[in-house]
Amino acid sequence: MLLPAELAWYVTGRFYLDHKKTGNLADYGYFLHLAGIDHEELFTGKPGEGNARFTFAATPFSARGVSNGGLKMSLDPVGEFSLYLQRTPASTFDDPFSFAQGERIATFRRTSVVVGTTVANAAGHALVASNVFSARLVESAPFELGGRHYDLAHILPVGVTQFGTAEGAPITPTPSGYEMVVAFSGSAIALA
Template sequence: MTTLLSAELAWYVTGRFYATSTTVADYGYFLHLAGIDAELFNGAKSETTAHFTFAAQPFALKKGVTNGALSLGLDPVGEFSIYLQRTPGGNFDDPASFAQGERIATLRRVSVVVGTTVDTGTTPILASNVFSARFVDATPFEFQGRRYDLRELLGAGVTQFGTAAETPIAPPSPTYAAVLPFSGSALALRP
């Protein structure tokens, strides 16, 4: 198992933010997970074939700050977990499907997350965010004949930079007010 250096690329993810009238949560899957020396998908790359998924605990929406064409969202500290799905089954029409399988790690954001949206006057054109998260726990696991431990691979946690589309996707049910796709890239936090 190769241990990452500080600030070395830890992962790429893609997922969706699911917003109700009072909360937001994000769910998705890993496109790349550094140190895992095996195929992360069971077939063509998609949420339905991903072995490694993530799910966040819903958090309350907070009033943001406006600075000219910038709208800054201030999301509270919260947790998300990483799952190993030996039989992949993620489905964006069923966000809870990303929290299936073996929970192999839980991380907690260490401070407020600032999300930035740039508004051109007609429609928002870009949304981004950045946060750091540290391990709350991690459980060693076996995958494709090898043993792994995400805490050993990544150290204390990650800093992730994300980009979200501002064009919503049709919600899978009336439970959700809005659904936005996003991608994220994370760097390892090593002591």
């Protein structure tokens, strides 16, 4: 079990805005570090989405917006995201649903509305975005990897607080069916 405020994970992923179909937003990605898991077990080869054994996928949600000068805030509702163990990794950012494959090993629920803030320059172009949220562990399933037994309920029994940073400009070209895709990274600490 991690101590309160001890580093829980590093992730990288992408936000996908699906305005053309449903107006939903969701994030998908993979773990660069996951506390308690041997680093050698995180990837099957060179670190990257296609070799990542541990991935995550959010339940799609609708966000509301608020502006204040050059700040644009996104208000994301309470929602869930799940972590997956992919024994045969095959995720790609060209297919965000590929991150929701494999064995679901945990589900977390955000504890409140998430405020994401985007900073724009005088011309209105986004420079950088950030957010902070806490999420409680609501479900966990034990698993075995590399001859060792794991359970995120033992490593992160309460949950995490994650600090995220996103790219200001969207990724181009945007994958088919999406209004916008933005890359991000996140660092989480364990809740007490």
